[in-house]
Amino acid sequence: MMKSSEIVLRDIVLVGGGHSHAVVLKMLGMKPIPGVRITLICRDTHTPYSGMLPGYIAGHYSYDDTHIDLRRLAEFAGARFYRDEVIGIDRSRQTVQCRHRPELAYDVLSINTGSSPNVSAVVGAAQHAVPVKPINGFNDRWAQLLASITAGHSSSSPYQIAVVGAGAGGVELALALQHRLGSMRDSSAQPVAITVFGKEKSLLPQAPSALGKQFAEVLDTRGIRYVLGTAVSQVSERTLSTAGDGATYAADTTLWVTEAGGPAWLGGTGLDLDDKGFIRVTETLQSVNDPRIFATGDVATMIDHPRPKAGVFAVRQGKPLAINLRRYVENRSLFRYRPQRNWLALISTGDKYAFASKGRFLARGAWVWRWKDWIDRRFIARFSELPTMDEQPAAAQHNIALSSEENSQAISAVAMRCGGCGAKVGASVLSRAISSLKPVEREDVLVGLHAPDDAAVLSIPPGMALVHSIDFFRSFIDDPYIFGKVAANHSLGDIFAMGAEAQSATAVATIPQGLESKVEALLFQLMSGAVEVLNAAGCALVGGHTGEGQELALGFAINGLIDPATVLKKGGLLPGQKLILTKPIGTGTLFAAHARLAAKGRWIDAALESMVLSSQAAASCLRRHGATACTDVTGFGLLGHLVEMTKASGVDARLDLASIPVLEGALQTSKLGILSSLQPANVRLRRAISNQAESLDHPLYPLLFDPQTAGGLLAGVPANSVDQCVAELRRLGYAATVVIGDIQAMGDQLAPISLRY
Template sequence: MQPPQQPPGLQALRDIVLVGGGHTHVGVLKRFAMNPEPGVRLTLICRDTHTPYSGMLPGYVAGHYTYDDVHIDLRRLAEYAGARFFSDEAIGIDHEAQTVLCRSRPPVPYDWMSINIGSTPRVEAVSGADEHAIPVKPIHQFNDRWQRLLQRIETHGGHTRVAVVGGGAGGVELLLAMQYRLTRELAARGRDPTELSFALFTRGEQILPTHNARVRAHFRDTLACRGVEVHTATEVVDVEAGRLQAADGSWHPVDEIVWVTNAGGATWLRDTRLALDDDGFIQVDDTLRSPSDSRIFAAGDIASQVNHPREKAGVFAVRQGKPLADNLRAAVTGRPLTPYHPQAKWLALISTGDRHAVASRGGLCLAGDWVWRWKDGIDRRFMARFNDLPPMNEKSMQAPGVSRVVLDEEENAQAISAIAMRCGGCGAKVGASVLSRALASLEPVARDEVRVGLHAPDDAAVVRVPPGKDMVHTIDFFRAFIDDPYVFGKVAANHALGDIFAMGAEAQTATAVATVPQGLEAKVEDTIYQMMRGAVEVLNEAGCTLVGGHTGEGSELALGFAVNGLIDAGGDDGASESMLTKGGLRPGQTLILTKPLGTGTLFAAHARLAARGRWIDAALASMCQSSRQAASCLRENGATACTDLTGFGLLGHLVEMTRPSGVEAELALAALPLLEGAEETVAAGILSSLQSANVRLRRAIRDQADWVEHPRYPLLFDPQTAGGLLAGVPAERAEACLAALHALGYTRAAIIGRVLDPGKALEPIQLTD
């Protein structure tokens, strides 16, 4: 008998994991955004935050579109859909454990999974191609190489020979786009476009073999008119620096080679038990499900429909979005799946580099500037579906309704208990078995001073204080501001350790306090594991041992640490030569900040879908960077005062330093290092909820009314999470200190001001532009 439907309130009864951010998966995210399935949690695993729309790539290369015009912001779309975004790359599947193996994070559990990672040009199949050619996919790598080629041709003279290997529509269209852009760049600089030459190589007897004769003739004429060498029936068998070899033994000189052929499936798929075709693509049935694992679906270029083989074209990936979303929804709710039959003929709109295009469908061939305008309109409307996100309707904004997810009897009992039967005693502790399983595989770094810790759990940890050392204690705790528990664990640990490093101490031990949302035991266990795995990696890197903690259930994910550190013991007056305090600023010193500002405004914008995904990526990378080496560098360069920037913002923490030091300080607003996007979100009026409390300190700024309209003024009050260190360094050593910080990887570290003698004014902070 089927168990009763679940009560409302639980977000994660079942996990659907989407591997890859291809055209099909963006359609799935949008459909779930507009019609959420209560009890179903979506997770998107993708290496790239911004996924390109392949139909607009030639237009981007030709210079008709900007980067943002042709990319879908996956982090923003996932946030809109209520999905978790994990910035990583899948490298395997554990079918028994039902987990996705990732390159740089713990395995991610799934109940159902879909793969939409596109195809990969097999450059390794041709000797030297992997080293000397650039495949068009992954597109982010191609774009990096393309930008370098643009820069090189713009700044250096001499002849450059560009070759494209692959005579299909993709290769021809890309070559024409590259030629159009590069020749225009040379002409704009008054240089001779004949400095460039282009060649197309294809092993086929003709170009565009899947299109009709009129289309092929149109492009043969276009290539000839543009002076492109076309080598048909020419298979490339070897590539060396500056040349490539054909199967007939002839060598052809080239400077840049773009590879747009021999695509296949990702190599890691070979080590799964998924059925693959001869090219390494995942075989799927009419419902887009793998016949070898009923819990795994695939779509787009990586999939091969056994009963309906089709060319690898973006139109199929786009149109698979609806049937894939519907079948994932059906699978998770126990309903029958629906077959999908792709169309036999499709419209292809192929551009010629300039604002001209050809329409091809069956025997149809239409060409003209108007076809390009038609294509441009179609492409822009497609992108608008995913980048111009409409407001959510009232129904979707309401609390989750009754779930249709089918659970077994034990899971059903857990779900009901999680909502209605939890007591508040003992801090609503997580069950011992769940907690022990979640923590079992964690391996905190060992320290000799720890007598009793996680390696031998007891009622409390026992830690020795080494002779000649003083203890440094700190504590931090905050709720999750991102939906990735692993990354959140890293940030929370870095945030807590910042106080220890700012004091000039080494971290010794940490005790964790965590709150985890209620749910099925398996989901709670994984959340704890992911979060603590991230935290322990950071603690271990700092030489800090996790010795215990407390985990309870609550409405939101949250994590904090009580951290103990060690510092050389001071004298009877408590002073220690190695200790850095807030009161150690000296007139004449230079103020150095080791990380950029802006986390508060950026994550406020992220919650409102007003931040670009790459801005959030950069902010998280900054937050995950430890301040341990920065603190050592500052001490080695004579710093006498230091603090880490957190919730009070730059101004608040600087005021905390000037008062006990008996000094004033000058800040140069133009010198402040800022995270990308921070000025844009502040200008839009998007501020952290803590901003208003921090702004009360504006009375510490001399002539503050003169600076209110400065675009960077609000960022003085922006609260930071896992922010940088602010230190006073002797002026004569400041430049050397800054260079050393940059060499250590703190590339945005900057000199932001100086320490002044105390004056008669009440306000201790002066601003300059």
């Protein structure tokens, strides 16, 4: 795993979470390349293993059985995980364009995105067919399809499913679907009929003819119809037409398992592509016309060794790809990979029965399915059972190919670093990094980044008061853009909680030392995310300070404006009010677990989505509904911040443990004893709970002390308006908003908080 103190000399960017890249991450996690930073960009956090998808559809496997957790795997490998979609490459500038974030620079690029459905040539297919590929994102499409098929149609005529594609993928899908739907259907449900369409004259045209004939017998026995030797020419909402005879077939759902091509965005890259849009690569797995770009799996075509698009080749290409990425950055000769001429094909029939084929070898039976199941489970286990890694040697001991200028910068970066102002990030690096940022402009900012000076100058409108707050912390996530958004959102929370309008922000950032180009790129990513959040809040970035340090860190001093008569303080709680919480808790335990590879990637995704959700609209809503006290739940945890409010207000509070919203996975990780390093300090506040002895065994009890980052707002709202307030907050996007307790007059007991469950 790459250490935070290690100088980044080269960036390898992996586009797509296919099987080859999963193997690369595992291998580089076991033996990292010192001085090289890995970044994985993928739309999905969990990527399905194609070999197990038919079993998943048939109902033999769970979601986690069949999916590789890419975020967890990247954390193991010391790689950055960017959840986004690539939409282009600028090869001249060596940057990758993403749909939702700033462009990312690379020294070496590898593409393993799989293929995309080529439905544009068939009328209506883009609008009415459900593509099986790309397999990332497949689970959402499958869930929607399953819901539509099992919606409880009243008709006695069969629900018609058309599977377009009579290769192994289409036939296996049809059999798995039939098994799953047959096992779910009761006597009153609508029957299902499946038809497989193929333009070739036989089933499984790329397999030995004997295998195709045996699968024809299976389809006949199972009552699955197949129409061969004619291409599909048109797809409509409920029908499908073929070109050869012009016949029309009923099709309530059309699944597209054929005519795949390369992603459309590859067409604008200037890479050498074949006639289907796949990247043409050599035996070294490099692009024919750009040696800095590698490609594997379905998205690539080996010019000297053409092979069918099958997952087995993507898996086999993973090891040579990892070897060549290492050799490329170390300026060594590359390994030439030659795929096998014959390969083992294991094709299931949906009912725990399978066929095996390799060359002239052909076998079938339940034992073949058990063999396939063993192979598939062993493959998935490679990426779920991750060992603990030891410290790795320093980058200076390794042969990373650098230019003379880069070598000078690297020597400077590892030299004894100065303190004081000598620890600042260089002015030219800083100016280049922020030159393309466009902070929001405000009339009350008299001197700011638009005309930099020794300090910012702001005016305060008559009758308004100044609200000031500061927050700063080190990065807890490997994505500087997302970290920038969270840090800015967290810093704004105090301003919003008091009912103020954010006016200006001054940044304080710590950036690990390194090559100027790497420092500049990191700073640009970091501040792009932050400025995006600040601008959305109408808050002008007016200046800041950036210095060198061992770890990435960011914070903001925020100025806000408020009418002094409308300030929401912690001390405004009143007896009879209801307590509202606008976001779920659990970020502390989840990110502690993430660092220990004990959290699922989708749990971290959900936590980050909560953390980047601004509380600005929530604060306005709370004020409209009569809130008299408010605070944002952050480092002291839910209980710590509630104690502050009850103490300042002179009231008692009752919390309903069962109603407190919790992020997915937080109960599981806290139950394992994986807690934030701040938890012990927060637990000292347990004396504020009047009935803590009875509450210790409740599963949610530890989360009362869990420190939050960019947490929700905790507010006291009159009981007669709380229902309308909660409903409006949910409409505004705060879906987890709930009443978690009520406020009472101060009693005789010293502990002001009691728990109900």
